[in-house]
Amino acid sequence: MLNELEKKLHSEIPLTKYMQLKVKELNENFLITKAPLNPNINDKSTAFAGSLSTLVTISAWSICYLKLKEMGFDNCMIAVIKSDTAYRAPVTKDLICETKVPTVEQLNLLKRKLEEKKSGSIKIESKIVQDDKLCVEYKGVYVVKI
Template sequence: MYHIFEPTTAAELENYFHFRWSILNAPLQLPKGSEQDGYDPHALHRMIQDKDGQPLAVGRVYVTDADEAQIRYMAVEPNHRGKGIGSLLLKSLEQAARDAGAKRIVLLSRIKAIPFFENHGYHAAQREPHRMEGTQLLQMIKQLAPAKSLLRTPELCLELERVWAEQIPISEKMGISVYQYTGERFETRASLHANVNTKHAMFAGSIYSQATLTAWGLCWLKMKEQGFDGEIVVAKGEIAYRQPVTELPRAVILKDNIDGSFEGLKKGCKVKVKMTVCIISGEQNAAEFEGLFIILPKAERHQHENLGAQFAVVTD
């Protein structure tokens, strides 16, 4: 499991800048210190670590004014390239820029990285690359759309919210809504105010419910996208609480955290799908939910209770 966060402590920043230098500048025989500039104290930084705390990727975004932000110093550990980590990092930097009010991203891409950025919606802002620090770089630009508009199937996302409200009333009381669905990432958000406890943090039961509803909702979207119909049953759910949720509750499922297929429904067979959901408070991973879901063909629905009974409110 990957952990993406903003490095803030002295130790975290030391690891962050050392990784940046070792991947980007050391191969060019540039000295330590060349990986930093005067904008770093005013920029937003992101780092991805593995489960053992080893850096896998880093990057920085600097908001230059109300409309534009610059991404620089993106680096991914060579042995982990091609696994979606670069995409995860880029999306996090874009979201940070979006949250700061930026409407477009400008960056300088190394020649070999141009296809990567093109696949993420960037286009060349100039015809020919120029050289900087001995490397050929091409300026690229991307217009940022509001994250709420990043819905692959907006009509189904709206229908999902209606299904939640009608069949699982707790979702509406918690203020849960679909925030983003790209095929690679599914994110819901909830109201902290509606789920706060006496310690000004989110109820543990609300965290569990948001995670479960998010996984159930993605099962529903995937099923509907492929033209299947069935009932989704929560077979098993486990959650690990890591820290209090004191900021806007975000529940995120990445494509790599889905294990299972819906193809069996074509033959009238039930299918099993496992999902991992991360509950994020600010930029910190506050909880991790692992759920097993069984999708039953339409004909088997009568054997199971109403879906709404799958969810219960738990209070601290």
């Protein structure tokens, strides 16, 4: 499923292909996505803020997409409607994003809203950590319509 997601991102959101974004792992706690520093570098030899923002935003969208597929919802419209990104420290190595898997309660509430109203929203958090230091912190609200 992760390879399918990566292909979908690269074909439907070309920026992710140029960033060389890779969907690496999904476990019970996190979705891990990565992108190499070199194609995402700025004039200070650190990761470009636009790439960092894209990675955390797309990663959160991706966990929403994967969980909706697990719940049996295909072809949903998913869009970020509100987000907050804090840049805490520069990223000087490859970008590694950890996106928190929503709780069972959050997912059940979203499922119920989709079944009853055909739309709902969910909050998703991502972060980029380098050498045990929080570099980027992201919180987004994603709306889903079926």
